[in-house]
Amino acid sequence: MQHFVQLFRSIDATTSSNAKIDALVEYFRAAAPADAAWAVYFLSGKRLKRFITSRDLQLWARQLTGLPEWLFAECYSSVGDTAETVALLVGNEQTGDSSLSLQQWLENRILPLRQLEKAQQAQAVKGWWQQLSITECFVLNKMLTGAFRVGVAKTMVYKALAQVTGLPQAVIAHRFIGDWQPSADFYRLAVDPEQRRSDSAKPYPFYLAYPLELDPDHPDSVTTGNQLENRLGPTDHWLAEWKWDGIRGQMLHHQSGVYLWSRGEDVITHQFPELAEAATQLPQGVVLDGEILCWREGRPEPFSALQKRLGRKRPSARFLRQYPAVFMAYDLLEYGHLNQRNQLLAQRKQLLATVLDGLSQPSVFRQSPPVAFDSWPMLEQLRQSARHYGVEGLMLKRLDSPYLSGRKKGDWWKYKVDPYTLDAVLLYAQPGSGRRASLYTDYTFGVWQDDELVPVAKAYSGLSDKAINRVDNWIRKNTVERFGPVRSVRPELVFELAFENIAPSPRHKSRLALRFPRIKRWREDKTSREADSLTMLEHLLAEKANGVSPLPAASGRIASPDQD
Amino acid sequence: MVNHTVDSTGVRSVSSSLSDSLLVNSPHGLYCPPGDFYIDPIKPVDRAIITHGHSDHARPGMGHYYCSANSAPLLAHRLGKDISVTPLDYGTVSDFRGVRVSLHPAGHIRGSAQVRVEHDHQCWVVTGDFKRCADPTAEPFEVVECDVLITEATFAVPIYRWRSGEAVAAEIMDWWRGNQATGTTSLLFCYSLGKAQRLLAELGRYTQKTVYAHGAVMPLYRIYQQQGVTMLSTESTVDLPRDHDYSDALVLAPPSAHRSSWMKRFKRVSTGFASGWMQVRGARRRRGYHRGFVLSDHADWPGLIHTVRQTGARQVYTTHGHNEVLARYLREQDIAAAPLSALHQQPASD
Ligand SMILES: [Zn+2]
């Protein structure tokens, strides 16, 4: 494990991405394939199925050090991370004599813990701690409890492997996508330059669009027809589509079966049996990219309906009828077992139309219709009205764009509806984690219901470092009560929050839930009395429930850029 | 050395009107009513005993200063040559109106002292800032037995456990050598009084190279030098042309110089910070230095607990940092302890 700990140290000791990638390259060059497989596994954010919790670590550390619970809590509040707190308490000054490799640590020590009773697990882990240095304990604790977030993005790992193997980064990314078991064999195949994709159960890396800037105060703001023109050029190079409020997915039909993958790289085939069933009608060797939506009477259902579907591994027939799903396809990545991603969008769209037209109608596979527009001001107006149709805005895609991997600027843009906003009062604060462990950065906000403030949203601070420090200071001076790490504060500070959507939620005191709430700015000009009321949010909710208009009829052919 | 005469009646009337506490809190800071002096006062007073030269302990405007002999030049540098100072030798008892006062090494920085105050068969010790780790530039900490101990608690949480200065210096050497290999200047931030000199002494184990320092570090470096402390030879950046080549150098600077225009003279830099706070990853990242080195001039958790026990104090007051944590822990170990704010408060008189 020494080399892996050394790699962690190097990564942790720098803020430069290039230096991190250099350290990764150096590690992968020297590592045995089985060790490298485990390193990729953890560094790309995968975790062991959790069988040891932070609570276990805390308890065992207290048993080993004899610290009372309150004192451990004080330690935690100075650190903000259980794995690190425990390591600082139990780790030794000297590096342990740990000649075991990373693979041996995992396969001979950590994974067999699963077979043990809690008491035996405790004994084993405490024994290891007594042999290891603080950093080694930290790395071990992170592997035991999952989430190994150490300032390395998945893409850095892929970039490093691309450098080591000479393979394109997209190929590496593709080979490590989804669910895989770390082993020497797997790693050897994954980094083998000769190895070619054949009949895989894995999705292609998703191509993700950047948002166009909508904040009118931002220098790159794009909110008028003119600004669109300046940024994107003539309209006829562009295809507009609705930005659906569902979940992004890839449907694969291969010889080995049908697979539905979410963008989060989970297989969700079982949650959507009607889509899986219909996918067997697609030609073999086809991969579609699209949006999964609940759909009824010609329009999308609110996202909350889809969430219900995602939560059920084995939905009943009645449940399926209650929340019917469709796959709104907008791209074709593979056809006839051949990768189509380097074809132009216009050509992929034509091929997609051919594939979908071949299905018996009506089908749960639909083609995401192009949104007709002949000028940028018209498009801007369509964006403004998008909410009425139950969509999140528009997508703009260059007709001559290939299907890239990851988030890339230039060819694809999200053009979202303006978020909803409200002014809310800061009620509770708690420290962040990681970099911000000693600052109060996680806030709970409330709005007025008569003379009472009701919590409606939690948001991490989206403020500048300077403002965070000021708010942190204010919180410490204006604390009313403390509950563990959480402080309630004098209800005085007002923040403008932005959020994407609102839905009923019986679980919450306010009986509603905001989607993606975040802080837009600190309203230092407002007193808490001027904050918004719950009634305002209830009206908004009622407005949404009263109806989404049917989408305007699809029209317009897609012009192929070859023809102009 | 101390030329106060004891006015026994005066002393008695002062002490009986307050309490039996040998030291009390007052608006001007920690005060000894029978001896009529203050320790590290926060506002101007006539007689101030100063534990050490850091600015939160040695403040301007006192009528008369008492401090250790090695601390006196540091005070004069920081507060002005015209201050009135009486240097006291460690271990020598002075008489303040019948109160016996002596200074004892605290191991914090050069000249740092604990203050022992004895009167009426009561003995109090004020540690000031102190540490137990070896430090080649500071007089080693001396355990002083007492009835009541007023201890600092800056790092009084069990996660703070220090490695030796020697081990940390080895880490700094590795970082410096790594930077040299890529033509990168190693810019190490540290407090200019104490930490900088300690680093220059510890690094002397591993190299003889000249080190550079920000102008603020130099006068303090010279005072240490005059007291015979062995350190790496050090040159001021002020004395060098602006285009001097620092590409393989180690440069020491106070934290206030971070991101200042002074930094522009270096081309490629890696920044480091040497402080006890660097023990926590979050703190390292938040301060925006590339590297954190865990080196403190304060006692760590085991050092605090061990020291309290060694003094045999039956009552402990805690001050600075995590004072409530330390007090609560000691109470659970059956040692009477409270934050210093709980000590008897002298009402404001003027
Ligand atoms: Zn100090």
Ligand SMILES: [Zn+2]
């Ligand atoms: Zn201090």
